[in-house]
Amino acid sequence: MLSHLLLILTVSPFAYYLIVLFSIWRFFGAKRSTGDRSFTPPVSNLQPIRGLDPDAYENWASLCRQDYPDYELLFCVNTMDDPAVPVLEQIMRDFPERRIRLLVGFGDRGGRPPGTNDKVMKLVRLVGEAKNEVLVINDSDVRVEPGYLRTVVAPLADPSIGAVTCFYATVGEKGFVDRLQTVGMMSDFFAGLLIGRQLDGVKFALGPTIATTRTRLADFGGYESLENGPADDLLVGRLIDEHGHRVELLPYAVETVPDYGSFSDLFHKRLRWMVVMRHMRPWGHFGLIFTHGIAWCALAIAAHPTPAVAVAWIATYLVLRAAITSAISHGLKRRSLWARMPLIPLWDLMAFLIWLISFTRSSIRWRGGEYSIRGGRLTPVTD
DSSP, rough: OHHHHHHTTTTTTHHHHHHHHHHHHHHHSSOOOOOOOOOOOOOOEEEEEOOOOOTTHHHHHHHHHHHSSSSEEEESSOOSSSSSSHHHHHHHHOTTTTTTEEEEEEOTTTOOOSSOOHHHHHHHHHHHOOOEEEEEEOOOOEEEOOOOHHHHHHGSSSEEEEEEEEEEESSSSSSSSHHHHHHHIIIIHHHHHHHHHHHOOOOOBTTTTTTEHHHHHHHTGGGGGGOOSOOOOHHHHHHHHHHEEEEEEEEEEEEEEOOOOOOHHHHHHHHHHHHHHHHHHHHHHHHHGGOOHHHHHHHHHHSOOOHHHHHHHHHHHHHHHHHHHHHHHHHHHHOOOOOGGGGHHHHHHHHHHHHHHHTTTOOEEEEEEEEETTTTTEEEEEE
C-alpha cells in the first residue's frame, strides 16, 4: 500500500509539466497588443559595467544602431582602469552621431554610506544622470536588433504598465557548457517564469531588459532602496507590481553572449540564483521539489521496481520535457533544439543537485567576490 501511494505521489512533476505546457500555450498563443509603436518618447539607455564581456564591442554597437528617434546611452564603470573603458571609448569614436556618456564611480551620494551591491550603486548614479523620463536598463552582455527600443518602449504607452521585460537567448555558443546553458534556460528557467505568470502574474523583471520610468522607480524609493540586497532586477518588477502597476513580459528575446569559461562557472551561477531565491521566497523555493521530474522518476522506480513502471515514468518524463523545450524555443522564434534534447536530463540532474546544495549555503559568489545573505541584505565576505 505504501509503495502504491508513493507511486501516485511521483506523478506530481508530470502534473507540473502539463501546467507549464498550458501556460506556454496561453502565453504564446494569446492575441495581444504589441503597444503603440508610434509611442517613441526620449529614452535613456543605461548600463552598469564591471569588466569586459565577450564580444562587448558588438553588444554595445548594437545599441548604437537603433531605429529610434531620440535616445542617449549612459555607461558607468568603477574606475578608468576597467578593461571595458578602451572599448567604450572606441564605441564613442565609431558612433559620433550618438549621445554617449561614460560615467566613472558612484558620484555624489549625498552622505549616504556605500552599499554592498556594486551594480545597484552604479544604477543609482545612472538614473540620477539620465536626462529622460523613460529608462531602458540592460546587462552588459546584451545584443539587440535595430527595432529593440521601439519594441520594449511601446507598451509603456499604456499608463497601467509600469515596466516591460523580455526573455533572452544565447548567441555565439562556443562549446558544451554554452549548449547546456541554452537547454537549461529554455526547458527550466523560462518554464518557471511562464507558469509563475499564469498562476500569479508577472511579479519580476529580468536583468537583460527592464524598460520603465523614473516615476515608477521613485514610487518604491528607487535603486537607492536596493543597494544592499541581491536580485535587484527581480525586486524592481516585484516592487512596481506592489505599487499598482503591471509588469509586461513580452514574447520577444534579446540575445546574450555566454561567458562561461567552465562547467564550474555555470554551476556557481545557477547556485547563486538558487541561494538568492531560497532567501527571498523560501516557500516557493521549497516547492521546487515538485518540479524535479528526474528525481521523482528515480523514486518511482525504487518504490516499484518493475520494467513497466521504469518505461512509463521515464518515457513520460522525456516526452513532456522535450515538448516544453520545443514549445518555448518555437514561441521565441529560436532555432530548433531537437539535437540538444539529450542534454535535458543532464541539466535536470544538475539543477536537482544544486537545489539540494542551496539549502546548505548562505553566501553567493558574484564577479569574483563572496557575499553572505542575512535578512535579505548582502554582506561582503571577500572583495
